[in-house]
Amino acid sequence: MRRAIVPIVLLIVAGAGLATFFALRASPEPVTSTYFLMDTVLTVKTTGADAAAINEHLHALAVGVDNMTSYYTAGSETVRVNAAAGKGPVSVSPEYAALLKTAVAVEAIDQGRTFDIAISPVSSLWGFTTKDFRIPSAKEISDTLAYSHSDQLVLSDTTVQLRDSRSRIDLGGIAKGYSLDIMEEYLKTVTPQPQQVIVDFGGNLLLYSGGRKHDWKIGIRDPRGQGIIGYVRSGDAFVATSGDYQRYFERDGRRYCHIIDPSTGYPGTLNQSATVITDIQPMHGAIGDALGKVFFCSSAETQRSLFQTVEGQGIVGIVLVDAAGTQSTLGPINFVPTAAQ
Numbered sequence: 451m452r453r454a455i456v457p458i459v460l461l462i463v464a465g466a467g468l469a470t471f472f473a474l475r476a477s478p479e480p481v482t483s484t485y486f487l488m489d490t491v492l493t494v495k496t497t498g499a500d501a502a503a504i505n506e507h508l509h510a511l512a513v514g515v516d517n518m519t520s521y522y523t524a525g526s527e528t529v530r531v532n533a534a535a536g537k538g539p540v541s542v543s544p545e546y547a548a549l550l551k552t553a554v555a556v557e558a559i560d561q562g563r564t565f566d567i568a569i570s571p572v573s574s575l576w577g578f579t580t581k582d583f584r585i586p587s588a589k590e591i592s593d594t595l596a597y598s599h600s601d602q603l604v605l606s607d608t609t610v611q612l613r614d615s616r617s618r619i620d621l622g623g624i625a626k627g628y629s630l631d632i633m634e635e636y637l638k639t640v641t642p643q644p645q646q647v648i649v650d651f652g653g654n655l656l657l658y659s660g661g662r663k664h665d666w667k668i669g670i671r672d673p674r675g676q677g678i679i680g681y682v683r684s685g686d687a688f689v690a691t692s693g694d695y696q697r698y699f700e701r702d703g704r705r706y707c708h709i710i711d712p713s714t715g716y717p718g719t720l721n722q723s724a725t726v727i728t729d730i731q732p733m734h735g736a737i738g739d740a741l742g743k744v745f746f747c748s749s750a751e752t753q754r755s756l757f758q759t760v761e762g763q764g765i766v767g768i769v770l771v772d773a774a775g776t777q778s779t780l781g782p783i784n785f786v787p788t789a790a791q
Contacts, residue, residue: 478645485509488516488626490652498645508633508649515629518546519621521570521579528621536615539606547608552733553624554600556740559759562600564747565740566712568612570620571598576717578708579620583699585706591715599712627690627739630656634688634730653696654739655689658730670769670785673722679777680787684727684766688735692742693723711747718747720773727766727783734764745770753780 481501485492492512494505520526527546534540542550553567570579571594577583586594602617603610612619621628633649637658646663649656657666664685669678673695694707694717706717724745728738741760745753745768753770757780767783779785 481505483509485512487512488520488622488652490626491650492652493648493650495648495650496644497647499640499642501644504637504640504644504647507636508647511632511636512629512651515625515632518543519549519625519628521618521620521622528619531610531612532618535612535617539604539609539611542608542610544608547605547610548733549621549624549628549736550603550605550610550619552628552736553621553740554603554605556624556737556744557600559741560744560748560752560756563713564711564744565623566598566600567619567621567623568600568602568617569598569710569712569715570618571616572712572715573620573708573710574618575715576706576708576710577699578697578710583706585701595715598715623743624736624740626651626654627688628733628736630654630688630735631733634658634735635732653691653693654735655687656735657684657687657689659686661686668727670725670771671723673771674775678788679771680769680785682727682767682769682779682783682785684783686730687766688728688730688738689725690728690735690738690742691723691725692746694718694746695722709743709746713747720749721746722771722773722775723769724771725769727768729764729766731764737764741765750778757781 478498480495480497482495483505494508496504517523518527521528523529527542531540557565572591573579575586575590575594597614597617602613603619629651630649634656637647643660647658666684667681668684668689669681672679673693692709694705697708698705709718711718724742726738726741728734744756748756765781767779767781769785770778
């Protein structure tokens with residue numbers, strides 16, 4: 451397997467699928483902290499206030515979300531729900547229930563055809579949960595898809611049930627974005643306020659200045675090369691990129707990425723990357739994270755239709771790179787290609 455490694459160089463914060471440029475002020479000096487969490491890199495860069503303490507607290511918040519949502523960590527709410535599959539309902543925290551409801555709401559945008567938190571058993575067939583990569587047979591995929599959709603999931607207030615004992619849920623497609631939501635809520639309470647904070651969590655970004663900065667320069671990473679293909683400008687925002695170069699393996703010259711198309715059970719092939727920019731509102735980090743998978747697994751025609759559905763719900767814009775490398779945008783954003791600079 452080849453794993454894409456995203457460098458962080460000087461003024462460029464490169465996430466899985468994008469880079470963020472920002473202007474450094476002469477004083478105070480920014481404080482950068484790097485951690486490893488949720489099988490990816492978490493980088494926090496804070497300027498002003500008690501930057502080091504802020505960074506540590508943001509990391510602690512992400513750890514808390516990981517402890518709640520992890521597919522692997524013993525005692526997490528996801529592990530408890532999966533262990534009880536086919537046995538009956540499980541009580542969960544209000545926070546976990548709210549996150550599940552948000553995930554299901556995003557699934558409903560396209561009837562679960564492009565994003566489904568219950569697709570985990572199919573991901574396991576491909577080896578993405580165990581890292582023992584393989585190409586399963588068509589029959590294996592078909593048989594497993596029968597119990598790998600969210601129709602197996604029953605939500606009632608703060609109880610969760612999986613009907614089939616073989617069903618599993620995995621919140622890896624929304625948890626990093628949700629972590630950014632929790633971080634942003636905390637940052638609003640900090641006194642004195644930092645001048646700016648950039649959180650890069652495995653390709654999900656939080657760009658925060660308390661509303662003072664309106665010219666964040668968000669670069670979109672080249673899915674098939676080094677550097678960026680262009681950039682857009684934005685105010686404070688959440689940014690999420692889903693790409694076929696983040697986690698993948700190759701067989702006979704063909705790339706198989708970790709983003710499984712729930713409608714087929716095969717890795718998505720329609721696009722190289724989808725970057726979703728959402729405004730700073732509660733749960734928009736989580737929603738943007740999940741929508742990245744929705745648009746990644748959709749055709750151009752479907753993408754346009756889906757955007758009409760979500761437009762006006764905090765989506766600032768979307769930058770897309772299809773399988774052929776063709777770049778396009780949705781929404782009122784101005785994408786400036788690198789070649790035009």
